[in-house]
Every structure is written in structure tokens, then in C-alpha cells.
Amino acid sequence: MDLDAYVAEHRGEWRRLEVLSRRRKPTAAEADEMVLLYQRVATHLSVVRSRTPDPALVAELSRLVLSARAAITGAQPVDWQRVPRFLAHDLPLAIYQARRWWISATVCFLLVASAVAAWVIQDPTLPRAFGMSEADIDSLVQHDFEDYYSEHFAPNFGLLVWTNNAWIAAQSLAAGVLLLPVALILWENALSIGLTGGLMIGHGRADVFFGLIAPHGLLELTAIFVAAGIGLRVGWSWVVPSPLLTRGQSLAAAARQGIVGAVGLVGVLAVAGLLEAFVTPSFLPLVVRDAIGVLVWAAFLAYVFVLGRRAERDEEPLLAGSGRSVSVRSAAQG
Known part of the structure; x- marks a missing residue:
């Protein structure tokens, strides 16, 4: 045919x-x-x-x-039996199929942040270009950075962190259709982390910086990178659509799978918020706090790559059987 x-x-x-x-x-x-x-x-x-x-x-x-x-x-009632399949198949598949985009976003972000941090360490006058006085720098290094994680009531702080990070992730997802705004969002956050990290490391407080970032930051930043990657993948779907779909149809297909990822990231960022509110400022030894953050982050990556790869292998027979799992690999071009 x-x-x-x-x-x-x-x-x-x-x-x-x-x-x-x-x-x-x-x-x-x-x-x-x-x-x-x-x-x-x-x-x-x-x-x-x-x-x-x-x-x-x-x-x-x-x-x-x-x-x-x-x-x-007519409308059908919510099928709660779909929840296990969403968690075991749809969500890891959506994140896994966008892996090239969010891994690339991660690498670019880390390169920019590392370059800024190295520049700040080599040139202590650089922070002044960002409007920071010596008093601001001293306050940040000596106590502001560390106090930030413990100055608020933990449940309130967790909710604040969650909503803030969810907003950044939502911006990255929504702006993905235009591609360039996502790069701008990542650039601004990379500059901020690079500047702060450079000041802390340059003043001999690298242990405090990485010790407080690791418990929650690994999962939190990864979730934001995933949101940016999914957004970029959605944007690329109309730049290079499938030959069998119009640009609008290709974009719609990619966006539907992007929504799956967005729903899942709400939960991921909630976990990151709990870590930042209750683990990062806790009285546990620093190595224990960091170990908790690394284990949670590793569990998330294992969830995405193990279940995502399995879901991708099973994608076509599942699609033929139920018609519900929407693959847009060719529509979104990777």
C-alpha cells in the first residue's frame, strides 16, 4: 500500500x-x-x-x-486503574524519549555555571559587575547562603520551594515551543548558581556550598533540566515535523506527551522540596544528608532509564492494543 x-x-x-x-x-x-x-x-x-x-x-x-x-x-469517569500504568509506563516513557534534549541542557548548564564560577574565583572583582558590594559578598559567604535553608518554618519553606521550582519548570515547558526562551531561562539560572558557587569556593567554603546543594539540588536541577528538555522537544516538533503530519498536528502530538512529563514533574519537584525543607537544614551529619540526596537522585534516574527503556520497547504493541500511549518519536524528531 x-x-x-x-x-x-x-x-x-x-x-x-x-x-x-x-x-x-x-x-x-x-x-x-x-x-x-x-x-x-x-x-x-x-x-x-x-x-x-x-x-x-x-x-x-x-x-x-x-x-x-x-x-x-459522552464523558467517562476517571479511570483510577490507569494510575499504575501512568507511573510505570507513560511518565518514564515521556521523560526517557526526551533524554537527548534534557541531557544536552544539563551539559550546557553545567558548562556555563562552571565557567562563571571559575571566572569569579580568578577575578574577585567580577561580582561587582552584578551589583554586589563587598558587604553583600561577605554576608552571602558567611551566613546568608547557609541561613537560607533554615530561616523559615520547614513546611512553609518546602511549599515555597516547590511552587518556585514548579514555576521555573512550567516556564521552561511552556517556552519550549519558541526554543530560545528556554535557553534564556537556563542561562539566567546558570549565572546565578555559578556566581554563588564561585564566591563560596573562592572564600574557602566549597564544603558548605556543595554540602547544602547536594541533598536537594541534584533532583531539583535534574527536574528543571527535564522540563527544559521536554519543552525543547515540543518546540522542535514543529520546526522539523513528521512527513506524515502537519506542523500543527506534530506539535499537538508532542505537546500531549509533554503534558504527561509535566504532570510527573510536579511530583518530582515536590520530593525535591521536601528534601530541601527537611533534609538539607537538618542536624544529620553532612555526609548522611548528601547520601540521601544522591540516593534519591539515583533512584529517579533508574526509574526513568529502566522503566523508560522498557516502555519504549513495548510501545508499539501497547499502542496497538489500547491506542492510548502516544508515541511522537518521528513527530518530535528525538
């Missing part, structure tokens, strides 16, 4: 079904037309699956069939 010809022949019906399924109150004639088109598109999906199982096209038709079915049958 010539897939391009098949798509060209039926694309009009798919678009019409998508329009009808979005109508809040279709007329009787439109409802009849939607049922007819739903049956046809379900047949098209079956044909594509059996003859030329292109992942992006199968995902798009599966979504369309499900949307039409929901419009025809």
Missing part, C-alpha cells in the same frame, strides 16, 4: 472528524456524520496498523478515534 497516497485520500475525512468531535453541541445531522466518520477512521486505523504501522500516523489516528469515541459516548 502506498502510504502517502492513502493519507492524501483520507486526510479530509480525518480532519472533518476532528472538527466534529470538538463540537460541544453537534446537530443531529452532525452527530450522524460523526458516527459514520468514526467507523471509517477506525477502519483506516486498522488498515494502517496491519499494513504500514508508521508510529506517528498510528498515534494520530488512535488519538482521533479516542476523541471521537468520547464525543459520541
Whole structure:
């Protein structure tokens, strides 16, 4: 079967079904037309699956069939049985498939932060260019940086940290469609961490800096990098869309999977917030606090790479069976 010809022949019906399924109150004639088109598109999906199982096209038709079915049958109650599958398959898959983007974001961030820190260590006058006086520097190094983690009531501090980091992650995800704003957000945060780290290290307080950053920072920063990577992947999906999808459809497919990652990151950042509020300022020995942070971070990476890789291997049969797991690898180009 010539897939391009098949798509060209039926694309009009798919678009019409998508329009009808979005109508809040279709007329009787439109409802009849939607049922007819739903049956046809379900047949098209079956044909594509059996003859030329292109992942992006199968995902798009599966979504369309499900949307039409929901419009025809009405809203369904929340399926709590989906939660285990979301945690064991959908979420790690969404993060894993964006790994090239967020690992690249991590490397770039660390290079910038390290370069700024090294510059500050070599040139102690540099912080003045950022508007910091000698009194500001001395206050930061001697007590402000350390006091920040213990000056607030722990539950309130955890909530504050969570909302702040969630806001940064949300900005990174939302700005991903434009690509460049994500780079700007990461750049600003890399400058901030590099400047602070350079001052602490340059004044002989490297142990305090890394000791207080490690318990929560490993997971927290990784979550922000993941958000940025998913956002960049969504943005790239309309720059280089799948040949079988329009730019809008490619963007929509990537964005749907990006939403899965965004929902999961809310929980990840909540864990990071708890670590920052209760573990970082605790009276536990520094090595124990750091070990807790490293273990939690390693567990998150294992969760993503072990379950994500497994989910990717099982993606096509799962998609063929349920039509719910949406792969946009070709739509988002990696």
C-alpha cells in the first residue's frame, strides 16, 4: 500500500472528524456524520496498523478515534486503574524519549555555571559587575547562603520551594515551543548558581556550598533540566515535523506527551522540596544528608532509564492494543 497516497485520500475525512468531535453541541445531522466518520477512521486505523504501522500516523489516528469515541459516548469517569500504568509506563516513557534534549541542557548548564564560577574565583572583582558590594559578598559567604535553608518554618519553606521550582519548570515547558526562551531561562539560572558557587569556593567554603546543594539540588536541577528538555522537544516538533503530519498536528502530538512529563514533574519537584525543607537544614551529619540526596537522585534516574527503556520497547504493541500511549518519536524528531 502506498502510504502517502492513502493519507492524501483520507486526510479530509480525518480532519472533518476532528472538527466534529470538538463540537460541544453537534446537530443531529452532525452527530450522524460523526458516527459514520468514526467507523471509517477506525477502519483506516486498522488498515494502517496491519499494513504500514508508521508510529506517528498510528498515534494520530488512535488519538482521533479516542476523541471521537468520547464525543459520541459522552464523558467517562476517571479511570483510577490507569494510575499504575501512568507511573510505570507513560511518565518514564515521556521523560526517557526526551533524554537527548534534557541531557544536552544539563551539559550546557553545567558548562556555563562552571565557567562563571571559575571566572569569579580568578577575578574577585567580577561580582561587582552584578551589583554586589563587598558587604553583600561577605554576608552571602558567611551566613546568608547557609541561613537560607533554615530561616523559615520547614513546611512553609518546602511549599515555597516547590511552587518556585514548579514555576521555573512550567516556564521552561511552556517556552519550549519558541526554543530560545528556554535557553534564556537556563542561562539566567546558570549565572546565578555559578556566581554563588564561585564566591563560596573562592572564600574557602566549597564544603558548605556543595554540602547544602547536594541533598536537594541534584533532583531539583535534574527536574528543571527535564522540563527544559521536554519543552525543547515540543518546540522542535514543529520546526522539523513528521512527513506524515502537519506542523500543527506534530506539535499537538508532542505537546500531549509533554503534558504527561509535566504532570510527573510536579511530583518530582515536590520530593525535591521536601528534601530541601527537611533534609538539607537538618542536624544529620553532612555526609548522611548528601547520601540521601544522591540516593534519591539515583533512584529517579533508574526509574526513568529502566522503566523508560522498557516502555519504549513495548510501545508499539501497547499502542496497538489500547491506542492510548502516544508515541511522537518521528513527530518530535528525538
